[in-house]
Amino acid sequence: MPARRPPRRPQRPAAAPHPAVGTELELEVTGVAHGGVMVARHEGRVVFVADAIPGERVRARVTEAKKSFWRADTLEVLEASPHRREHVWREASVTRDPEGRAGGAEFGHIELAHQRELKRQVAVDALTRMAHIEPADDFTVQALPGDDERDGTGWRTRVRLQASADGTVGPFAARSHTVIPVTSLPLATDAIAEIAPLATRFGDASSVDLVAPSKGRALSIVTTRDGSAPPAQPILETVGDREFALDALGFWQVHRAAAETLTAAVQRAIDADEFDPRAANLDLYGGVGLLAAAVGDRFGQATRITSVESYETATDYAARNLSDWVGARAITARVERFVEGLADDATAVERGRQRAATVVLDPPRSGAGKAVIDELVRTEPAQIVYVACDPVAFARDAALLGAAGYGIRSLEAFDLFPNTHHVELLARLTRD
Numbered sequence: 254m255p256a257r258r259p260p261r262r263p264q265r266p267a268a269a270p271h272p273a274v275g276t277e278l279e280l281e282v283t284g285v286a287h288g289g290v291m292v293a294r295h296e297g298r299v300v301f302v303a304d305a306i307p308g309e310r311v312r313a314r315v316t317e318a319k320k321s322f323w324r325a326d327t328l329e330v331l332e333a334s335p336h337r338r339e340h341v342w343r344e345a346s347v348t349r350d351p352e353g354r355a356g357g358a359e360f361g362h363i364e365l366a367h368q369r370e371l372k373r374q375v376a377v378d379a380l381t382r383m384a385h386i387e388p389a390d391d392f393t394v395q396a397l398p399g400d401d402e403r404d405g406t407g408w409r410t411r412v413r414l415q416a417s418a419d420g421t422v423g424p425f426a427a428r429s430h431t432v433i434p435v436t437s438l439p440l441a442t443d444a445i446a447e448i449a450p451l452a453t454r455f456g457d458a459s460s461v462d463l464v465a466p467s468k469g470r471a472l473s474i475v476t477t478r479d480g481s482a483p484p485a486q487p488i489l490e491t492v493g494d495r496e497f498a499l500d501a502l503g504f505w506q507v508h509r510a511a512a513e514t515l516t517a518a519v520q521r522a523i524d525a526d527e528f529d530p531r532a533a534n535l536d537l538y539g540g541v542g543l544l545a546a547a548v549g550d551r552f553g554q555a556t557r558i559t560s561v562e563s564y565e566t567a568t569d570y571a572a573r574n575l576s577d578w579v580g581a582r583a584i585t586a587r588v589e590r591f592v593e594g595l596a597d598d599a600t601a602v603e604r605g606r607q608r609a610a611t612v613v614l615d616p617p618r619s620g621a622g623k624a625v626i627d628e629l630v631r632t633e634p635a636q637i638v639y640v641a642c643d644p645v646a647f648a649r650d651a652a653l654l655g656a657a658g659y660g661i662r663s664l665e666a667f668d669l670f671p672n673t674h675h676v677e678l679l680a681r682l683t684r685d
């Protein structure tokens with residue numbers, strides 16, 4: 254007997270867009286929010302506005318209408334902020350139709366020093382509101398070497414171009430997956446700009462990655478639509494005198510000066526009096542071992558440290574990159590699995606080593622999260638150095654750490670992503 258098909262569910266009609274979507278508003282922009290958008294109000298409701306600056310009056314079109322907030326795109330600047338300037342990327346300018354603006358440079362219309370001030374405000378707001386931590390009065394977002402001279406351009410050593418159905422490549426539009434053809438990539442390093450195939454059509458590509466390592470020539474790697482992985486390409490990055498091997502498409506800090514800046518900042522953050530080279534020191538979310546090497550280079554040959562990373566290829570490279578330290582090892586694991594039961598399953602000797610440990614953690618944008626923080630604090634490490642690429646996720650984790658008795662002893666912020674809204678924080682935490 255043929256199998257009976259279940260009766261078809263009546264199809265739900267597609268929800269009609271909210272009547273506000275598409276309407277135009279005049280808005281007074283009053284502040285900055287997380288995520289590269291500014292804050293305004295319309296009839297008491299918060300509207301997050303793209304391509305504006307606090308202090309401006311703009312005409313904007315509503316793109317999304319939720320119960321508690323709306324989103325809008327700036328169409329025209331009616332009263333400009335003194336911090337407004339011509340966008341560093343012509344193809345992302347507010348003078349274009351919002352759907353045709355290139356994404357990835359959402360602060361490019363703001364003077365560089367003021368971008369950093371807005372990033373500082375976002376970080377301070379997240380930390381005070383979510384973690385009840387008040388950064389010191391002199392807390393600022395620090396520029397990386399060379400950025401002021403180039404107005405925050407020429408720093409990206411990695412660029413992904415997306416391919417549209419007709420083979421045109423370019424960045425996605427600011428808030429959609431529409432590929433925008435562009436004639437330049439101002440945030441990219443000169444080496445990438447030179448090889449960028451912006452006028453080429455790629456018949457069967459889904460994306461083209463451009464990678465400019467600090468050693469060797471820049472590479473262009475095509476990923477095809479059939480989903481097959483491009484062949485592995487080992488590259489070398491240098492940080493001071495140290496070399497790191499990695500796969501061209503593996504994680505590496507994107508700004509040309511970021512690896513050096515974070516190495517120095519991690520070395521500076523660790524309190525030598527709290528550091529024990531024989532302890533069960535950890536480098537969580539370790540990539541190819543950049544920050545474990547920073548620890549090893551500061552504290553010498555006898556340093557014991559375990560670098561934990563989920564991507565096996567990166568761990569293989571990390572093992573190689575950390576071979577100078579006999580006490581260093583790299584293991585492939587998800588951090589949440591690695592820390593699970595770490596304290597409970599340890600012997601008394603191991604517990605002593607855990608309590609004496611320095612833990613460096615550098616999670617992805619979503620942060621480490623409750624499960625990881627809860628297990629980590631059960632090991633009671635002597636100090637935690639948290640490298641964060643998202644201030645809100647960091648504030649969430651800092652609140653959990655605070656509840657477990659770990660307070661922030663030092664805090665720095667770096668403008669690793671000029672002309673975008675992103676900011677990097679680096680904090681050292683110890684028990685009260």
Ligand SMILES: C[S@@+](CC[C@H](N)C(=O)[O-])C[C@H]1O[C@@H](n2cnc3c(N)ncnc32)[C@H](O)[C@@H]1O
Nearest residue numbers: 504538539540543562563564587588615616617
């Ligand atoms: C922000 S990167 C930092 C890498 C390294 N610390 C560096 O500075 O080069 C985060 C790394 O965490 C890895 N990762 C992401 N989620 C993970 C997880 N749940 N467990 C372990 N590693 C993870 C990624 O593959 C990436 O290499």
